Amino acid sequence: MSIQTPEAPLLEARGLTVRFGKVTALDGLDLIAPPGEVLAILGPNGAGKTTFVRTVATLLRPTSGQLRVRGSDVAADPVAVRRDIGLAGQFAAVEPTMTGRENLEMTARLFGHPRRAARRAASIVIEQLSLEEVADRRCSTYSGGQRRRLDLGASLVGAPRLLLLDEPTTGLDPAGRREVWDAVRALVGGGTDVLLTTHYLDEADELADHVVVIDHGRAIAAGPLSDIKASVGRDVIEVAVTDSSRLGEVGQILQRVTSNPPRLDRSSGHASAPTAGGASDLATAIRCLDEAAVAVDEIGVRRPTLDEVFLTLTGNHADTPVTTADVQNGSLR
C-alpha cells in the first residue's frame, strides 16, 4: 500500500542498510526530509551518497530497513516510486547519436507519454533549459554543460515530483557548473523538490535548503548548512610558503597568533589553522611572518572546506557527537 497524502515526507529512511557482499555502503541510515525543499547529501567519496540516490531511484534494493519516497516503499512499490522521480546521474546518460529533442521525446515516451504529449513535453523542457539553439543537433556536438543540462531535461519530461541529482556538476568547468546551477534553481523556483549529492560545499551553499552529512553510510549531521558549518568550523588562515623547509616556523607563528594547533602539509608547502579572530588574526600573522622574513606565496582567511568539516565531524570530535539545535538523529526539524 502506498499512502500519498500531502503530509507524507518527501523521503523517509529508517535503518536503511545496503550491503554489497561484505561491503556495507549504507549502515542503518535514518533520515526524514519534508516536502517542498532542496536537500543536499554531503559526504566524502565512498560515504554512501551515490548508493543512497541509487536506492531512492530503485536501482538498488535495501538489504534491510525501510525507505519511502513520498509515502511509497521502494521495495514494495517500485513502479510508483519510478513514476514520481527523475534521475540525472554522474554520467550524462544521453544518446550522443541522437539530437537533444530526440533524446527528450524518447525519455518522455518511456515515462508513459503518448506521442503528441511527448513532443510537447520535450519542447517545454527545451524552452525551460534554454536549449533551443542546440535542440536539433546531435548531442555528440554538445559542450559538457549542455550535455548535463540535457540530461537534467531528460529527467524532467515526466513531470517528476522529486528530482534526483547525483553529483550534477562533477567534471564540469566553472561556466558549466554555473549553467547547471542556474537550471536547477529555475526548477526549484517552479516547485520541484530536489535531492542532490555533492562533495562541493559551495554547491550545497548555492542550491540547498538543508543538508545531511553522511559518512560510512550513516547520517552524522543534518540541518541548515549554516548551522552545520557553525557547529564545526571556524574560519581558517592558510599560508603557502615558498620554501617548505620553513613550514615548521610558519606553523609556530600560526599557533601563537590563533592559539590553535596548525595543520602542516609538507608536500604542498601549506600550513593552516582555525581562527576565531578572522581578519585581525590574519593581519597579525602577516606581520609576524614578515618579521621572521618568511617568503609567502599566498596567505588568506577562508571558510572551512568540506574536508575540514569532515575531519571535525568524523575525527576530532568523535567522542562528542554533533547535534544541531533542531536536529536529532539525522532527521530534519
Add this chain to the structure above:
Amino acid sequence: MTMSTMTMTRTITRPSAPPGAARASLEVARRALRKYIRTPGLWAMGIVQSALFLFSFRYVFGGAIHAGALSYVNFLVPGYVATIVLFTGGGIAVAVAEDRAGGFTDRLLSLPLPRYSIVLGRTLADSTTNAWSILSTAAFGFLFGFRLGGTLLDGLAALGLCLVYGVAFTTAFIVMGLFAPNGQAAQGMSMIAFVFAFISSVYVPASTMPGWLQPFAKYQPVTPMVNAVRSLILGSSSDVILALVWSALFFVVFTPIAVVRYRRA
C-alpha cells in the same frame, strides 16, 4: 498560435499511466537502431569484414578444401551466412556493456517501463541489424558464385532459419554484455563465439577433424544449425527440428538471465 503558447505558462502534465510493454520495447529498439544506423563504422565495417572473410575462404583456402559432393562455394556460403551473427554479434555485447557503464541503463531502470521491455527492445533492434548482416552476406555469397540447389522457396526458408539463429545468438551476446564490466571486456568475451563458429561444420566437414575434436564439432549447437540450413537449400529438411530446438533453448535460457541481470544493474 505562437503568441498564445508563448504567453501561457506551459507545464508538463504527468503521464496518466506508465508505458505498456509494446511502446516501451519499440522505443528502446528505436534508440538502439538509430545509434547503429548513425554510426557508419558499425554497419559499414561489418560488411567489409564479412565480405573479406568470405572472399578469403572462397578464393584463398577454398581450392584446398574438399567438401564431398558439393562444390566448396555451395558448401561454405550457407554455413557462413547462418553463423555471420557469431562474428558481428560482438557489437551487441559491446553496446550492452557500454550502456551499462555509461549510465544509459540506469536511466532506463529509473523509468516506469516494464523492465523486460529493455531486453525485448534490445533483442528487436539487434535482430534487425542481424537481418542486415545476414542479407548483405548472402548477397556477397551470390556474388562469389553461390547458387541455390533447390527452389527459391527452399532458399527463403533457409534464410528465415538464419534470421531465427540471429535472434537466438543475440540473446547470448546480450548476456555477455551484461556480465562484462566495460565495452572492451565485452569484446573479449564475445571471442568465445569464434570457437563455436570454427570448430563446427561451417568451413570444413566435421568428419575431417582429428578424432578427439569430432565429438565437440558434431554435437555443439552450431553444427546442426548449419546442417539444417544446408539441407533446406537442397530441398530436404534434416536437422531442421534439432536446429529450431537449439534456437529455442538459446532464447529460453538467455532471455531470463538477461532480464534478471538488467534488474541488478
